[in-house]
Amino acid sequence: MSILSVKTAATHGLQAAGTSREDLPLRGRLDEEASMSSPDVPTRAPARPGPYIVTGILLTIAIVVPLFVPAYSVAEPSLAGMPFFYWYQMAWIPITSALIGISYWLVSKEDRRRREAVRVVTSPEEER
Numbered sequence: 001m002s003i004l005s006v007k008t009a010a011t012h013g014l015q016a017a018g019t020s021r022e023d024l025p026l027r028g029r030l031d032e033e034a035s036m037s038s039p040d041v042p043t044r045a046p047a048r049p050g051p052y053i054v055t056g057i058l059l060t061i062a063i064v065v066p067l068f069v070p071a072y073s074v075a076e077p078s079l080a081g082m083p084f085f086y087w088y089q090m091a092w093i094p095i096t097s098a099l100i101g102i103s104y105w106l107v108s109k110e111d112r113r114r115r116e117a118v119r120v121v122t123s124p125e126e127e128r
Contacts, residue, residue, distance in 0.1 A: 045117035051110040055103040062096040 065071075066089065075083040 042118055044111070044114040045121075047114060048110065051106040055106050058099045058103050062092075062099040066092045066096075 072088040073085055075085065077084055079087045
């Protein structure tokens with residue numbers, strides 16, 4: 001199938017270009033997913049607020065602490081001849097990376113738990 005026929009199919013409909021849904025596999029899959037989903041069937045269980053609160057606190061620390069410049073705008077103590085002002089900022093790069101990684105892990109773990117809770121509830125119905 002050429003690009004021209006895909007463009008023609010998109011502009012003038014599938015029948016005008018002489019194509020079928022099988023020629024456009026993505027379109028068929030999207031239609032199938034849309035017909036399978038229902039607003040009455042939840043995709044995730046209710047969320048527990050704990051992981052999201054901890055994540056918010058960690059990300060707030062990663063953002064706010066480096067912005068409070070008066071706390072570290074001094075020259076001493078120096079590290080390998082580098083003033084405190086510079087090496088303190090550089091130290092926050094791996095600290096912030098770690099805080100973001102922990103936050104991502106917490107939210108991902110909670111999302112997996114929520115998805116699994118719905119899967120467990122809907123599995124016995126699907127076996128009937």
